[in-house]
Amino acid sequence: MTPGQPRITHSEEETAEVARQLATVVRAGDVLLLSGNLGAGKTAFVRGLAAGLAIDPEEVSSPTFTLVHEYRGGRLTLYHADLYRLDKVATEDLGLEEMGVADGVLAIEWPDRLSHELPGARTIEIEIVDDKTRRIYLIPDP
16 A cells, blocks of 8 residues: 555455555564544454454454454464543553564554554554545655
């Protein structure tokens, strides 16, 4: 996925495929900030990341009530955080540093709930165009 160049998808499967392709280039310690309205496809995107990391995408569910899910067994561990139900929060309050997320990839849904910037994080915006169509942006680093 080229930074700044939007990808248009027409199904949940195509959205997951964009993420699967991105998973081929992520490295341990990468943080992905997934922004988009409710129902935009953020969790579908994380399922695609899982598939691209050789993790069963069927295991991925929205961690809305547990905040963070951890998926092992692939090329890298996938940590999936959903901050939707929180007010502003610091990553240290979530215990992400203690979990050792540096050994894998951290995908954070609703990153606008974070109280501070995460240096080096990649922002991915998923925009709803219509019922099935999404426009996905990988925001280039400043």
